[in-house]
Each structure stands twice: as C-alpha cells, then as structure tokens.
Amino acid sequence: MIVRRALATAALAVALGTGCGGGSDAGNAASTHEATAAATTVTVSAAASLAEPFDALALRFADTHPGVTVRINSGPSGRLAAQISAGAPADVVALASASSMETLRIANLVDEPVTFATNRLVIVTRPGNPSDVDGLDDLERVGIVALCGDSAPCGSYAHTLLDAAGVDIPRRRITVGDDATATLGAVANGDADAALVYLTDARAAGDAVSSVEFPESSTLIAEYPIAVVTRPETRRSAESTAAHSTAVREFVAFVGSTDGQAILAAHGFGPP
Structure with missing residues (x-):
C-alpha cells in the first residue's frame, strides 16, 4: 500500500495541493493506491549539487512506491532551466537558483516553487x-x-x-x-x-x-526551490496520466517530508 508522507511545512503542503480533496478516506486511499501502483517514470531535472542526495531520495521513494521509477537528470541550474524552456522532458525541477526557477514560473512552465533546502x-x-x-x-x-x-x-x-x-x-x-x-x-x-x-x-x-x-x-545562503513542471501531458491514456501525476506530486511531497529532509541533511544541506 502506498503511504502518504507528511510534509515538513504547511507551506509546502499548500503549494503541492495535498490533503484538500473531497470524498471518503477509503475511496481516496483506494484510488491513490490504484493510480500509483501502475508502472510509471518520474523524470527529475536537479542541480548538479543535488545529484547524490536525489539519487538517495529516488531509491528511498521507490521502496515505498512499487512500479515507480525516478530518473535523475543533473547539471548546472541555468542549463537545466534552458532545457526545460526549450521543451526537454521533465516532470520535476529542483534548482540551486531562485532566479532560474522564477524564469520558468513566469513562463508558466512550472507550478508555484517551494524552497526545500539551503546551502552555502x-x-x-x-x-x-x-x-x-x-x-x-x-x-x-x-x-x-x-x-x-x-x-x-x-x-x-x-x-x-x-x-x-x-x-x-x-x-x-x-x-x-x-x-x-x-x-x-x-x-x-x-x-x-x-x-x-x-x-x-x-x-x-x-x-x-x-x-x-x-x-x-x-x-549569502543558497536557496533550493523545487516545482512540478506543468507542460501538458502527451501520448498518455487517461489512466496512465493519473498514475503519472500522482507519482510526480508524491515525489515532490517526499522531498519535503521528514524522511526526505533527513536524507538531505545527511548530505550536508540545511533546512529551508
């Protein structure tokens, strides 16, 4: 069974839109399990300095989300932002630059970003x-x-x-x-x-x-924002699109969870 993890801060929960859907608890749990259980791949573009902790986050996330594979694409934040702007495939973007993320937000290429870690x-x-x-x-x-x-x-x-x-x-x-x-x-x-x-x-x-x-x-503290890429889905059935969207948002939620933050801290990152 898929276990939803609590977010580290209320702001992160609000930004991700979790915990506010209608319907019964049993119905929501069943639909979440069915959607996420389907095999799907979450592609994450992450700043080079996040490569090691995001590999660890991906492995831990996969342990509790059968059928979900997280693929990490790492590189300089500016280059990653340019790739996404040019149409490169990505579901989640995590950068070491608030300005690069703001460029994506203004272009309506990402949801509202949330800071999840700091560095210096x-x-x-x-x-x-x-x-x-x-x-x-x-x-x-x-x-x-x-x-x-x-x-x-x-x-x-x-x-x-x-x-x-x-x-x-x-x-x-x-x-x-x-x-x-x-x-x-x-x-x-x-x-x-x-x-x-x-x-x-x-x-x-x-x-x-x-x-x-x-x-x-x-x-001068470096703040790391994360956001869901909002490019429209293509070549997916309605069922696979639902499974994919659920997996994407649950991965972002996991990064901000207690377990996710512990992994980041173990790699030397500060809290948001």
Whole structure:
C-alpha cells in the first residue's frame, strides 16, 4: 500500500495541493493506491549539487512506491532551466537558483516553487591546505583558483562574495568549471590550488580536498526551490496520466517530508 508522507511545512503542503480533496478516506486511499501502483517514470531535472542526495531520495521513494521509477537528470541550474524552456522532458525541477526557477514560473512552465533546502559556499584546497588559505583574501595569492561558470549559481554566488570582500583574482589565474562538482574536481585532480564550491560538495569529496570556512559565507545562503513542471501531458491514456501525476506530486511531497529532509541533511544541506 502506498503511504502518504507528511510534509515538513504547511507551506509546502499548500503549494503541492495535498490533503484538500473531497470524498471518503477509503475511496481516496483506494484510488491513490490504484493510480500509483501502475508502472510509471518520474523524470527529475536537479542541480548538479543535488545529484547524490536525489539519487538517495529516488531509491528511498521507490521502496515505498512499487512500479515507480525516478530518473535523475543533473547539471548546472541555468542549463537545466534552458532545457526545460526549450521543451526537454521533465516532470520535476529542483534548482540551486531562485532566479532560474522564477524564469520558468513566469513562463508558466512550472507550478508555484517551494524552497526545500539551503546551502552555502566554502573554500576547498588540496589535501592538508598546503597554501595556508585562511579566507577569501588569500585567494589573491594562491596559484590557480577554480570558480563555477556563469550557467551555475555557484559562479554567481562566488563572484558576489568576492566582490563584496574586495578580492580581485587575476583572470589568468582562474579556471572555470561547468558546475560546483566540476569546479571542486579541478582541485581534487591537482589542476587548481583552491576553489569556491558548495559546502555539500566539499563534504562529499571527503579526504580528496581540505575545506576552509569563512565568515562571509553566512551572508549569502543558497536557496533550493523545487516545482512540478506543468507542460501538458502527451501520448498518455487517461489512466496512465493519473498514475503519472500522482507519482510526480508524491515525489515532490517526499522531498519535503521528514524522511526526505533527513536524507538531505545527511548530505550536508540545511533546512529551508
């Protein structure tokens, strides 16, 4: 039997439209079970920094939703938003950028977004911090610094923090990664001496890098919104459409549930 999970906040429940349908409890439970039990695939476009926790969320969700497969497509938030705008298939979108999500909302491509997690930037260095990096200003003197590209929110966050701190890194000493994962990889692989990446990516890298937290990071918190993509259904029967819609909305609800939030916290994400 499909078990509906409580949402972490009332706002998330309202935004998803759960818990407000008519009819008897028995009838609703039966119809939900029948619809969700049908084999269906939920396609999720998730920011690169969400790849690992969303893989874990997908596996846990599948355990309690027989017949439902969750497929994760990860990449830079800006690129994912552009793909959805161009018609790429997606049922759910979870980004590291409120502005990219707002672009989709204004275009009526998603339902009302809800913030489900937070993150912040840290400096990563080669193991043991051989350059003795202690803060943002030290990035002016180390060899090569890796920063996220323009299509990834971590790039915008990094430049905002550097500009606010008055730190000017010569362009010739900057290497650019597509997203936070690739940017961290430049340090882990020895191609850069330091990088500005998400705390969660630094944590996932383990001993491959050393992390340096700096006080300015608390002034710029990355908020992660999630939303259901509203593109009309095609090539589905009425029955399969109902099953698919139910699975999509239950997955989004699961992300905001107590169990979903615990998985995100285990990967270093903060609460919404």
